[in-house]
Amino acid sequence: MNKKAGIGIAAAVAVVVAGALGTSYYMGGKLQQRFTEGLAKGSDYGVKVQITSYERGAFSSTAKTVWTLENDDEPTQFTAEHKISHGPLPLGHAAEIHTRFNLPDDVEPALKAALDGRSPLEVATKVGWGRSSSNVMTSPAVNAKVNDSDMTWGGMKIDWDMPANLKGAKGTGHFAGLEFKDAEGSATMDKAEIRFDIKQPEGQKFWTGPFAMNIAKFATSKIQDDKTSVSHFEGISMDSDTLLKGDVVEMTLKSGIKSAKLEDKQANDLVLEMAFNNVDAGWINQAMEMSKRMNAQRAEGEEATDDEDKMSGEDFREKMLKSLTQALARQPSIEIKRLSMRTPEGVSEFSAAVQYLGDSEKMGNLLKDLKVSVKADIPKPLMESLIQSRKRASLIANLDDESDYQPEEIDSAAKFQTQGSLELLTKEGIFEDQDGKIRTEIVFAQGEIQANGKPLSQEGTAMLMTEAME
Numbered sequence: 001m002n003k004k005a006g007i008g009i010a011a012a013v014a015v016v017v018a019g020a021l022g023t024s025y026y027m028g029g030k031l032q033q034r035f036t037e038g039l040a041k042g043s044d045y046g047v048k049v050q051i052t053s054y055e056r057g058a059f060s061s062t063a064k065t066v067w068t069l070e071n072d073d074e075p076t077q078f079t080a081e082h083k084i085s086h087g088p089l090p091l092g093h094a095a096e097i098h099t100r101f102n103l104p105d106d107v108e109p110a111l112k113a114a115l116d117g118r119s120p121l122e123v124a125t126k127v128g129w130g131r132s133s134s135n136v137m138t139s140p141a142v143n144a145k146v147n148d149s150d151m152t153w154g155g156m157k158i159d160w161d162m163p164a165n166l167k168g169a170k171g172t173g174h175f176a177g178l179e180f181k182d183a184e185g186s187a188t189m190d191k192a193e194i195r196f197d198i199k200q201p202e203g204q205k206f207w208t209g210p211f212a213m214n215i216a217k218f219a220t221s222k223i224q225d226d227k228t229s230v231s232h233f234e235g236i237s238m239d240s241d242t243l244l245k246g247d248v249v250e251m252t253l254k255s256g257i258k259s260a261k262l263e264d265k266q267a268n269d270l271v272l273e274m275a276f277n278n279v280d281a282g283w284i285n286q287a288m289e290m291s292k293r294m295n296a297q298r299a300e301g302e303e304a305t306d307d308e309d310k311m312s313g314e315d316f317r318e319k320m321l322k323s324l325t326q327a328l329a330r331q332p333s334i335e336i337k338r339l340s341m342r343t344p345e346g347v348s349e350f351s352a353a354v355q356y357l358g359d360s361e362k363m364g365n366l367l368k369d370l371k372v373s374v375k376a377d378i379p380k381p382l383m384e385s386l387i388q389s390r391k392r393a394s395l396i397a398n399l400d401d402e403s404d405y406q407p408e409e410i411d412s413a414a415k416f417q418t419q420g421s422l423e424l425l426t427k428e429g430i431f432e433d434q435d436g437k438i439r440t441e442i443v444f445a446q447g448e449i450q451a452n453g454k455p456l457s458q459e460g461t462a463m464l465m466t467e468a469m470e
Contacts, residue, residue, distance in 0.1 A: 060085045067101075078104045097125040111151075114144035131164035141176065149182040160196075167200040185223050191216040201244050204281060205288045208242040208249075234259040248330050249284060251276040266343070273337040278330040286323055328360035346379035346437070372444040383438040388418040394470055421467060428460035 048068040055062050063082040068075050079102045086095040101121040103112060124136045141155035154176025160169050175192040198209035219232035235258025243250045257270040333355040340349045351374075358369025378386075392414035399405065422438075425431040430451045432439045442451050442464070449456040449464070456464065 076104065078102060094129050094131070095127040097123075097127065099123040099125070108144070108146050110145040111142070114142045115140070118142075133162050135160050135162065135171075146180075149180045152177070152179040152181075154178065158194075167202075168198065170197040171195075183223070185221045185228075187218075187220045189215060189218050204244065205285045206242070206249070206281075208244050210239070210241045212240070213238045229263050231262045232260075233257050244281060247281050249276070249279040249281050251279070267341040268343075270341040272339050275335045275337055276332070277335070278332045280326055280330045280332070283323055283327040286326070325360045328356050328358075331356050331358075343379070343382060345382040348379060348382060349375075349377040351375045368447045370444070373442070375441045377437055377439050380433065380436055380438050384418055384422065387421060388414050390470060391415075391417045391421075424463055425467065428457065428463055429454055430456070430460060430464055 048070065050066045050068075051063060052066055053062075053064045061084040063084065065080045065082065066077060067080060068077045081100045081102070083098045083100075084095060085097075099122065100119040101123075103115070103120055118140050120142075121137065121139050124138075126134045128134075135158075137156070137158040137160075139153070139156040142151075142153050144151050156173070156175050158171060158173035160171025162169050173192075173194040175189075177188070177190045177192075179188040180186060192213065192215045194214075195212045196210065198207045198211065200207050213236075215233075215236040217232065217234045218236060219230070221228055221230045235256070237257075238253070238255040240251070240253045253272070253274040255272045258268065260267050260270060333353060335353040336351055338349070338351055340347065342348075353371075353373050355371045356369060357371055358365065392410060395410055395413055395417075422431065426433055428451070430440055430442070432452055440452065442449065442456075444450075449461055451460065451464075
């Protein structure tokens with residue numbers, strides 16, 4: 001190799017190195033800007049993030065931040081450390097960011113000892129050349145004593161991808177389990193999973209898309225007077241979806257519990273299906289903006305007095321009432337499409353809906369413009385039990401001193417009132433007793449009430465209102 005060739009190769013290497021360093025340092029500058037912009041968005045979700053330091057190098061940078069969660073009591077504050085790698089090119093992506101969160105200074109010493117130097121929460125982020133990102137959030141398993149309770153945390157892992165504009169997230173989460181146990185009882189959650197694919201539409205403040213959650217088991221136990229009461233729920237699921245269709249929002253929710261036990265009561269195959277239809281998107285944005293503005297004012301100002309809180313709440317309600325015309329313009333509706341469960345008495349079914357059918361510019365006949373429907377099909381023994389429980393609670397609430405009466409006396413009076421109510425409700429045509437089930441379908445429309453397809457009399461209306469408001 002001659003001298004001229006050697007100089008040429010050296011020059012080429014110098015150009016490549018300089019290019020790599022320049023690109024890396026340029027990316028570091030862009031990343032610092034994007035890092036700052038991204039953290040600033042935390043305020044949209046009730047989190048204030050302050051960058052206390054940012055040191056940028058050729059191939060890597062470091063940063064420190066303080067995170068503050070605002071709430072009604074004292075704010076929660078903790079710190080985070082960030083290691084940012086933005087070169088050289090062979091990484092295959094623009095940058096990697098590793099974030100390590102630190103426990104608050106006033107955390108329980110036992111929790112610090114249990115973590116043994118580990119971070120309670122870490123996030124690893126890979127930033128692509130198009131500025132989209134892939135993220136992994138992890139939390140380690142730990143056993144510790146927290147506020148006089150023994151805590152067992154099985155750990156967590158959440159993976160998600162985000163586009164460059166940060167207005168979307170798609171991923172999954174896995175939670176191994178959580179248990180709190182003390183002398184008074186325990187609470188346990190086993191194996192939870194989440195899935196989501198959400199987006200923030202352009203010009204909107206809300207998010208759309210599906211979100212799903214599954215919990216294998218949730219159980220609690222309470223020890224009182226040497227007796228232990230146990231409740232548990234198995235096979236918990238929730239699926240929701242929010243769609244933006246033009247200027248209206250449609251939301252659906254379906255949740256279920258395979259098995260539920262509350263002390264001596266048990267039910268299986270619980271299902272709840274709900275839908276929110278024709279909700280004005282602009283009204284949702286307005287409501288979210290007003291709520292955000294009020295929270296920001298409270299966070300920045302001094303602690304409000306009771307009168308100030310009252311005025312603030314009244315101001316919010318006044319503004320919401322003024323926006324009622326916009327809220328009703330699309331003729332929105334709320335539906336409980338299905339609420340069902342299986343108990344030893346049989347299968348119970350319930351549905352309900354509230355619809356606005358009028359012109360929001362002419363709200364003088366608001367009640368006539370509302371349609372409310374309720375439908376129920378419940379085993380008679382269960383209906384009797386539900387009504388009797390309400391009667392008993394009402395009797396106790398009106399007693400000067402519950403101890404003046406024996407429990408048997410209260411139960412007997414509640415049972416007597418229950419039989420009387422069932423007879424009157426059936427006589428007025430509100431309830432239909434068929435094949436061991438109580439069935440009813442009540443519709444309020446055009447200012448009138450119908451029960452099971454027939455107009456309800458004044459006596460029946462009074463009876464229905466009395467039972468509903470008890």
